[in-house]
Amino acid sequence: MTQGGWLAKLLTLAAALLLAATPALAATAPAGPKPAPVTARIAVAANFADVARQLASEYGRQSGHRITISSASTGKLYAQIHNGAPFDALLSADASTPRLLVNEGLADGSTVQDYATGRLVLWSRDPNLVRNGEALLRQGNIGKLAIANPELAPYGAAARETLQYLRRWTELQPRLVIGENVGQAAQFVASGAAPLGLLPASLVRPARGRPTGSAWEVPAAWHAPIVQSAVLLRHGRGNAAARGFLRYLQSPAVRARIRSLGYD
Missing domain, CATH: 3.40.190.10 (Periplasmic binding protein-like II)
Structure with missing residues (x-):
């Protein structure tokens, strides 16, 4: 075999070995950095505060994020949001307050969701x-x-x-x-x-x-149905923890848990 033939054969063999090693190298490569934990401040109607604290704790263990709960009557929370309170999301005791905040430009209309009756x-x-x-x-x-x-x-x-x-x-x-x-x-x-x-x-x-x-x-x-709705507030538009918690409320397991605690 000529010198050129030996060289070509060696190059082909080297390429084959490199391709074979690539998956192993990929498997052992370090994973990218995990997203940094985020804290979200959620305003919660007083009737749902205890349930929200339980769910926030469970969500935190699953996600690594931290949820803090501030509770009061829905009307008082609405007033606090208007006065600039830095809440990232609202869990209201009615359906009208979140939609009112959307109309006033203080909440994201695409995130309104009913979470309990x-x-x-x-x-x-x-x-x-x-x-x-x-x-x-x-x-x-x-x-x-x-x-x-x-x-x-x-x-x-x-x-x-x-x-x-x-x-x-x-x-x-x-x-x-x-x-x-x-x-x-x-x-x-x-x-x-x-x-x-x-x-x-x-x-x-x-x-x-x-x-x-x-x-x-x-x-x-x-009486009129007590439909309780949640919404992401303007302050929380970029907050991954707040968005994630609202999604968490819609999971089948959480919905079943809410029903077991006195809601429809």
Whole structure:
């Protein structure tokens, strides 16, 4: 074989060896740097705050991001967003507030999503008081009744609609103990300041088991549906943690978890 032939054969062999080694080299090459963890600040309606904290913790373990929760009534959160509070996303207790923020240029309309439908219950810490909830609401002797502020809290508005439906709103107004949000209204009942409350089912139902005390679910037809929506706010447009958390809320496992905690 000529010298040129030997040279060609050596070059061919070297090329073959290089191609064979390429996959192994690729497999052992170091992976690119992981995205840096991001912190997102989420504004959450008071009724959903405990659930949101549980989900935020689980999402953080999965994603490496960090979610901080700030809770208040939906009306108060709306005012804070208008005043420049640096929230990245809102989990509202109604459907209208996120859409209003979109119309005002303070939120991304393409991210609006319904994440839960709330249920209203008549609740007492006394296990014997709410034996016939419908009769009690329709014509029973009610001394004090705790509700959230109807002007700020969607569950408070639903409580007012319920009493208006039963034509007892005017009669019972002097007996109402009004909380700034549903959490405060629930505390009024838990502390005994009011024997009864019209409250979210999620606040009177522990994570596991039946409601404590006694409770009766208000028929959905007695008030407008309590559809709860979420939206990415203008401040969070570039926040990967906030976008990821909103997607996380739509996963089948999380939706099932939300249903188990007192929501539809």
